Structure formats: structure tokens, C-alpha cells
Amino acid sequence: MKTLFLSTLALCCFLSGVAQLKTGDITIIPEPLLLNPMPGSFVVNQETTIQFSGKGGETTAAFLNDYLQRNYNFKLPVSPATKGTPKSLPVIKIVEAPTGKKEGYILEVNTGRVYMQGDAPGLFYGLQTLLQLFPVNKHFKAATDSVTQKPFNGSLHLPGVKIQDYPRFAYRGMMLDVSRHFFPPAAIRQFIDMMALYKFNRFHWHLTDDQGWRIEIKKYPRLQEIASTRKETIVGHHRRSNTYDGKPYGGYYTQEEVRDIVKYAADRNITIIPEIEMPGHSQAVLAAYPSFGNTKGPYEVRTTWGISKDVLNPVNDSVFVFLQDVLTEVIDLFPSKYIHIGGDECLKDRWKESAEVQRMIRRLGLKDEHDLQSYFIQRMEKFVNSKGRSIIGWDEILEGGLAPKATVMSWRGEEGGIAAAKQKHDVIMTPNTYLYFDYTQGQPATEPLNAAAYLPLQTVYNYEPLPRSLTPAEQRYIKGVQGNIWTEFIPDQPMLDYMLWPRALALSEIAWAQPSKKNYDRFLQKLPLELARMDYTGVNFRIPEPAGLESKVVTSTTATVTLKPPVKGSMIYYTIDGSQPGVRSAPYTRAFTIHVPENGTATVNCIVVLPNGRISPMYSATYVHKPFLPAIATKQGNKGIRFSLVKTPPSSARQLTETGDSTGLLPAIDIRPLPVKEFGVTFTGLLKVPADDLYELHLNSDDGAIFYIDDQVVVDNDGQHDLQDRSGFIPLRKGLHRIKVQYFNTGSGAWLDAGIYRNREKLNPADVLYTGQ
Ligand code: ACM
Numbered sequence: 001m002k003t004l005f006l007s008t009l010a011l012c013c014f015l016s017g018v019a020q021l022k023t024g025d026i027t028i029i030p031e032p033l034l035l036n037p038m039p040g041s042f043v044v045n046q047e048t049t050i051q052f053s054g055k056g057g058e059t060t061a062a063f064l065n066d067y068l069q070r071n072y073n074f075k076l077p078v079s080p081a082t083k084g085t086p087k088s089l090p091v092i093k094i095v096e097a098p099t100g101k102k103e104g105y106i107l108e109v110n111t112g113r114v115y116m117q118g119d120a121p122g123l124f125y126g127l128q129t130l131l132q133l134f135p136v137n138k139h140f141k142a143a144t145d146s147v148t149q150k151p152f153n154g155s156l157h158l159p160g161v162k163i164q165d166y167p168r169f170a171y172r173g174m175m176l177d178v179s180r181h182f183f184p185p186a187a188i189r190q191f192i193d194m195m196a197l198y199k200f201n202r203f204h205w206h207l208t209d210d211q212g213w214r215i216e217i218k219k220y221p222r223l224q225e226i227a228s229t230r231k232e233t234i235v236g237h238h239r240r241s242n243t244y245d246g247k248p249y250g251g252y253y254t255q256e257e258v259r260d261i262v263k264y265a266a267d268r269n270i271t272i273i274p275e276i277e278m279p280g281h282s283q284a285v286l287a288a289y290p291s292f293g294n295t296k297g298p299y300e301v302r303t304t305w306g307i308s309k310d311v312l313n314p315v316n317d318s319v320f321v322f323l324q325d326v327l328t329e330v331i332d333l334f335p336s337k338y339i340h341i342g343g344d345e346c347l348k349d350r351w352k353e354s355a356e357v358q359r360m361i362r363r364l365g366l367k368d369e370h371d372l373q374s375y376f377i378q379r380m381e382k383f384v385n386s387k388g389r390s391i392i393g394w395d396e397i398l399e400g401g402l403a404p405k406a407t408v409m410s411w412r413g414e415e416g417g418i419a420a421a422k423q424k425h426d427v428i429m430t431p432n433t434y435l436y437f438d439y440t441q442g443q444p445a446t447e448p449l450n451a452a453a454y455l456p457l458q459t460v461y462n463y464e465p466l467p468r469s470l471t472p473a474e475q476r477y478i479k480g481v482q483g484n485i486w487t488e489f490i491p492d493q494p495m496l497d498y499m500l501w502p503r504a505l506a507l508s509e510i511a512w513a514q515p516s517k518k519n520y521d522r523f524l525q526k527l528p529l530e531l532a533r534m535d536y537t538g539v540n541f542r543i544p545e546p547a548g549l550e551s552k553v554v555t556s557t558t559a560t561v562t563l564k565p566p567v568k569g570s571m572i573y574y575t576i577d578g579s580q581p582g583v584r585s586a587p588y589t590r591a592f593t594i595h596v597p598e599n600g601t602a603t604v605n606c607i608v609v610l611p612n613g614r615i616s617p618m619y620s621a622t623y624v625h626k627p628f629l630p631a632i633a634t635k636q637g638n639k640g641i642r643f644s645l646v647k648t649p650p651s652s653a654r655q656l657t658e659t660g661d662s663t664g665l666l667p668a669i670d671i672r673p674l675p676v677k678e679f680g681v682t683f684t685g686l687l688k689v690p691a692d693d694l695y696e697l698h699l700n701s702d703d704g705a706i707f708y709i710d711d712q713v714v715v716d717n718d719g720q721h722d723l724q725d726r727s728g729f730i731p732l733r734k735g736l737h738r739i740k741v742q743y744f745n746t747g748s749g750a751w752l753d754a755g756i757y758r759n760r761e762k763l764n765p766a767d768v769l770y771t772g773q
Contacts, residue, residue, distance in 0.1 A: 031513040033164055033165045034162075040111035043156070051080070059124075062078070064092070093115045094127075095115070104118055104167075109159065109161045129165065133161065135157065171202050172201050172202060173204055173481065174483050176191060176204075179211050179487075180211050180486065182214060194539070198512075202271055204273045206340075208284065212230060218255070231301070232244040276342065281345065283302045289322065292318065293313055294350040308347070311346050314372060338390055374399065374401045377406070391406050393409065398420060408427050411431060418467050426477050435483045437485045437499050438451045456760050483507045494540040501534060535567060540614075548561070553625075553626070558595060559593065571609045574605060579605070580618055581606055581607050622696075632735070635772065639766065640665045641667075643684075649746045669754040669765065678750075679745060679750075680743070688767070696757040700754075701723070702750065709730055714730050720746060
């Protein structure tokens with residue numbers, strides 16, 4: 001009888017056309033350690049049962065049923081797997097038993113059964129992998145539709161596979177700032193759900209900042225009444241705008257809501273690490289309790305972005321009493337071993353101006369304000385340790401000396417993490433050079449308002465958290481990685497989804513997969529299916545550029561364009577005459593050729609349209625049929641770029657000469673260090689080109705700017721104008737080339753972003769800019 005049943009199942013599989021899959025056909029994100037496709041497939045239908053052992057097995061079974069209920073509108077019978085139970089088929093067996101690796105699991109799918117084994121977290125991750133084996137098709141519905149759906153009564157085929165898996169890093173985190181914008185509990189739950197799908201296990205909740213305090217503290221009601229609400233909010237980018245919306249903005253989580261969310265996360269194997277900022281980023285606290293500041297105020301909850309000079313006053317003992325009271329309530333709410341005490345970007349102006357702070361520095365025998373900040377953090381660390389917990393702080397807590405047991409979050413690049421590991425302190429790597437998901441994913445012209453630095457998917461994917469400059473023993477202090485989402489320019493859930501995905505998928509592979517298992521091309525092959533799944537569940541991810549849409553140098557007058565839709569089931573529409581494509585433009589169905597004139601360029605513009613109708617911004621590729629510019633024979637000189645500044649701006653950038661009122665050297669083409677608002681500046685130096693290739697230069701500027709290579713104008717963005725982005729392409733031979741950028745600004749809102757890109761990767765100024773001799 002059993003044999004008959006088995007062979008009937010096998011026959012079903014055969015007839016339904018499910019063949020044995022090859023490695024590569026089964027796509028799981030993050031990539032598992034070992035994945036071997038097996039013959040056959042397992043059919044989930046109303047006959048299937050779930051058997052479990054252990055509490056972890058029972059919970060996992062319940063999660064599986066929740067998933068089936070939400071997406072297919074049916075549930076499977078669940079029972080404990082007792083010794084005497086006859087082997088009935090088909091069965092999904094979920095067994096809580098260690099695999100020898102923490103958070104590890106094994107998963108086997110074959111014609112007769114699904115078998116999953118692991119510790120409780122491992123089973124949870126095994127389930128996330130299993131869910132990615134479910135087909136993404138018309139049956140897979142958004143949760144919101146399920147109420148009106150009839151129960152699904154077909155069969156779901158899961159491909160045969162053997163998987164053995166465990167994570168690379170114990171700490172796999174994501175941080176969300178809820179101060180700049182408030183995300184209600186439902187949005188936090190969705191964020192946690194998404195984290196869980198991709199095996200993240202730490203949610204760093206940035207609860208307080210200058211622009212709003214977001215957690216109920218019973219002992220200090222003015223935090224709720226005053227600090228949680230700002231009277232209005234800046235519109236646009238704070239470095240360019242003087243406009244405010246005139247609307248009060250606020251919100252906070254009650255302690256009851258916090259408790260619910262902490263439990264919700266814990267059920268999904270996610271520990272929440274709360275962050276209470278100190279001694280900087282505290283203007284909202286001062287609005288509620290002005291006596292905690294260094295001046296008489298008045299203070300208000302900050303209405304613009306950027307950092308406040310108004311910080312907590314370390315001379316006032318009530319400040320420490322306040323923070324201890326706050327942390328007492330916080331520690332009571334969050335079982336996390338780690339409590340994040342901020343510590344970043346504490347501007348020292350007020351401490352420098354204050355006679356009593358200066359007296360305190362002398363009295364304590366400290367060297368300066370950095371030492372004082374270190375004193376502040378160490379005092380708070382003692383308190384947190386006395387409650388049996390440990391502190392994490394941003395990498396500024398290294399300045400003036402690390403608190404003895406502190407864990408450091410390296411955000412200003414990797415240097416803080418490297419320094420802390422060398423001092424034998426635990427480190428979480430969260431460098432803004434790779435993992436700041438508030439930075440833009442594409443070119444300024446087509447991306448929403450953002451924090452302005454550039455961080456495309458590929459750059460994120462290629463991040464390696466263990467710095468080569470550390471010894472293997474030092475590398476062991478790097479406990480994991482985290483992506484950060486600051487929300488100045490992220491007002492709501494759709495924009496949050498947009499900035500997170502698919503970059504957070506890339507991060508999931510950094511955090512979970514072994515380095516030998518990481519491969520960007522394979523990751524790109526896996527994305528279309530996973531993004532289609534996200535699309536069905538209503539996640540507003542950024543639609544990636546189609547694979548194959550790449551600017552390049554061509555050597556003949558025709559070029560073949562081969563594209564691949566970035567989301568399964570999506571359509572590409574394109575134009576080749578420079579116009580904006582729409583859904584009535586040519587649909588991409590097969591490779592096509594374009595004409596690229598001798599000494600000229602041709603451009604393909606396209607949009608991607610998802611199955612649900614959502615349309616991407618326009619993406620482009622430029623084909624350049626021009627000779628490579630040869631490198632010049634010269635000495636590279638030192639790192640950096642020279643500038644020449646004129647204090648009275650001309651009326652166009654091209655009027656600037658290289659002799660100014662003052663000159664100097666900067667590490668990058670950057671106007672922020674310049675001391676004036678209205679001015680003209682010329683940057684000159686050498687560009688060290690890493691390889692023969694096509695380079696894309698961008699000028700995003702207010703007002704005008706011009707970019708030259710070897711005295712040729714490559715980007716002309718001159719004239720008086722608001723923020724405007726222009727780009728140009730140039731084929732360059734490896735070696736040194738002369739580089740020049742002219743820029744001027746009149747009025748307010750000075751802005752210059754001069755970027756040099758190769759294959760959508762931005763070149764790091766520290767690697768490519770030299771002074772020459
Ligand atoms: C930070 O980005 N200020 C930690």
C-alpha cells in the first residue's frame with residue numbers, strides 16, 4: 001500500500017512536469033551553506049500533515065500554518081511526532097534537535113516527506129528557507145486579499161532538495177530610526193516580519209533624537225507631552241531648503257506597545273536593542289527638561305535635520321539621574337543583553353563655551369571635551385553593567401578612551417571597528433561606506449530625495465565585514481553586521497521599503513552566507529523570483545535596473561542590446577531616440593541592435609513595469625563609439641586635490657581661473673569644508689584611472705559646474721540654477737589623467753556632488769585623486 005502511494009505521488013510529479021532540478025534552479029536568499037537538488041518533489045495539499053517535536057517544532061509548525069493561511073487560505077493538521085506514530089505520508093516533519101551549529105538547520109525535501117531539524121532558532125530559519133521553495137504564482141496572494149479568497153484546493157510542489165545551513169555571524173542586524181519619522185507599531189511589525197524572512201536576528205531601534213523622543217517613560221511625562229512632538233518639519237533637503245511645512249509632527253510608543261513588539265520580535269528570533277541617545281542628539285529632551293542643557297534655552301524639538309549643538313550638560317547631576325531613571329524603565333522593557341547609549345556626533349561647542357564644564361574637566365583631571373564625553377559614557381556604562389547589561393555605542397565612544405566593556409558600532413567607515421577590535425572590544429560593523437540604506441541607490445536624476453551619498457546594490461553586496469588589516473585573532477571581535485536606515489528623507493512605509501529592498505537582501509548574504517558562497521552574478525539571478533514574491537506581498541522595493549543595461553565602449557557602428565527583466569513577470573519598454581519610454585513604447589521581447597555613430601554615442605532608455613502595474617523610473621545605458629583617451633606621463637604626487645577659491649562668485653563656472661584668493665588641498669572634490677557661502681572654486685589634480693574602461697562623470701550642483709578630463713569638457717552643468725544633475729561618458733586608458741572641476745554658487749543652497757563611476761560603482765576619492773607635482 002505504502003509503495004503504491006509513493007509511486008502514485010511520483011507519477012503525479014512526473015505528469016505535472018516537475019523534473020529534477022539542477023543546482024542553480026533552486027534559489028534561496030541568503031545563500032545556504034550546502035544545497036543539493038534531489039529527485040522528485042513534495043506535494044503540499046489538503047492531505048498533507050505536519051508532525052513536530054519540541055517546543056521549537058510546535059512553534060515552527062504554527063508559523064508554517066500561518067503562512068499557508070495567509071497566502072493560500074488553508075491550514076494543515078498538526079500533531080506531535082510520538083514514537084509510536086506510524087509513518088504516514090505525505091508529512092512535514094519538524095524536529096527540534098541540535099545540528100551542532102547554533103541557529104543551524106537541515107532541511108530535506110523529497111517525494112514522501114519534508115524533514116527539518118535544528119535548534120529552535122534553526123528551525124525558524126529552516127522554515128524561512130522552506131517558504132522560499134513554495135512557488136510564486138497566481139495562488140500566492142497578498143495577505144490583504146486572503147479574506148475574500150476561497151480556500152486553495154490544488155497542490156503546491158516543493159522541489160526535492162537537501163540543505164545544511166548555519167549563519168556566518170551571530171549578530172545580523174538592521175537599525176531603524178523612528179525619531180526623524182515615526183513608524184507606527186504595524187509598520188514595525190512588518191519591518192520585523194521582513195527581517196525574519198531573510199534571517200536577521202537583531203533589530204536596533206533608534207528611539208530618541210533631536211527631532212523627537214519616541215518611547216513612553218512613566219517617570220518623565222514631559223517626554224511624551226513635549227519631546228515627542230515637533231512643531232513643524234523642514235521641507236526638502238536641509239542643506240538647500242529654508243521652507244517648513246507648518247504642521248506639528250509627533251508620535252511615541254506606549255510601554256504596552258513596546259512590550260508587544262518585543263514579544264513579537266522574540267517569537268521571530270529577533271532581539272530588539274533599544275537606543276537612547278546621549279550626550280548629543282538630545283535637543284528633544286532639552287525641550288521637555290531645559291534645565292538639562294548648558295544654556296538657558298529656550299529649546300524646542302528640532303524641526304530641521306542635521307545635528308544640534310545643544311547637548312546634555314554633564315555638570316548637572318540630575319542629567320545622570322534622569323538617564324538612569326530612563327534606562328531603568330528601558331531595561332525593564334527590553335530583555336536584550338545590549339543597551340545602545342548612542343554617543344555619536346556630540347558637538348562640543350556648548351561644553352567649550354561653558355565655564356562650569358571647563359572647571360569640571362580640570363577638576364576631573366581630564367584632557368579635553370572628548371575625555372569628558374568618555375567620562376560621561378563610562379559613568380553610564382557602570383550603571384548599565386550594574387543592571388546586568390552591556391552597552392553598545394557608536395564609534396565616537398573610542399574618542400577619549402573606550403568604556404571598559406563597551407561594544408563598538410563602527411559607522412564612520414570601518415576604522416572605528418578596526419581600532420576597537422585591536423583594543424579587544426567587540427565590534428558590530430555598520431559602515432556608512434557600505435551599509436547606510438538612507439543613501440541613494442541610483443543616479444540623482446531618477447531617485448527620490450535622499451541623504452545624498454551613493455550606495456548601489458553591488459557596492460553593498462561586495463562588502464566584506466572582516467577587515468584584512470586585522471589578524472585572525474582580532475577579526476574574532478567582529479560579531480556581525482548591521483544596515484542602518486536613518487529616516488530624515490523616509491516619511492512612510494512605502495519609502496522605507498524602497499530604500500531597504502533589495503539592498504537588505506544583499507546584506508542578508510553578507511551576514512549569513514559564508515564568503516565562498518557569495519557571488520554577485522548568482523545573487524542577481526536569484527533576485528527576480530524573490531522580488532516577484534515581495535511584489536505579491538505588497539512590498540514597495542526599488543525596482544532594479546534590468547540586467548544587461550550597461551553603458552559601454554563599442555568599436556563598431558552597431559551594438560546588440562540584451563536585457564533581462566529584474567523581476568519575474570515584469571515587462572521592459574524601451575526607446576532608442578533619447579525620449580522617455582512609456583507602456584506604449586517598444587516592449588522588450590528579444591535582443592535588438594542599435595546604431596552607434598562613429599565618434600558618437602547612442603542611448604537606450606527603458607522602464608520596467610511589474611505584474612501589479614508599478615513602473616520603475618527611467619533607466620539608461622549609453623554606448624560610446626569613441627577612442628580611449630591615453631594616460632599622460634607624469635608623477636602622481638600626493639593624495640588629494642588642490643583647490644583655488646574666489647570669495648566673489650562669477651556669474652558662470654567657466655569664467656573661473658586657477659588663481660584665486662586662497663588655495664589649499666582637500667581629500668575629495670567637496671565644497672563642505674570651504675568657509676564661505678557665495679564663492680567660486682576650481683579643483684585641479686590628477687585622476688588615477690584603475691583600468692581601461694568607460695567612465696561616467698556626474699555633476700549634481702547648485703549653481704553651475706563643469707567637469708574636465710585632460711582639458712576636454714565631459715559634463716557641462718554651468719549656469720545659475722537650482723539643484724540639477726548632468727552626466728557624461730568618457731573612455732579612459734588606465735593611468736593618470738588631468739582632472740578639473742569648476743563650480744560657483746550665488747545665494748543660499750550651495751551644493752556640489754562630483755562623482756566618477758565605473759559600472760555603476762563610484763570610485764573612492766581616496767583611491768583615485770592625486771595632486772600631481
Ligand atoms: C550616525 O550615523 N550618526 C551613527
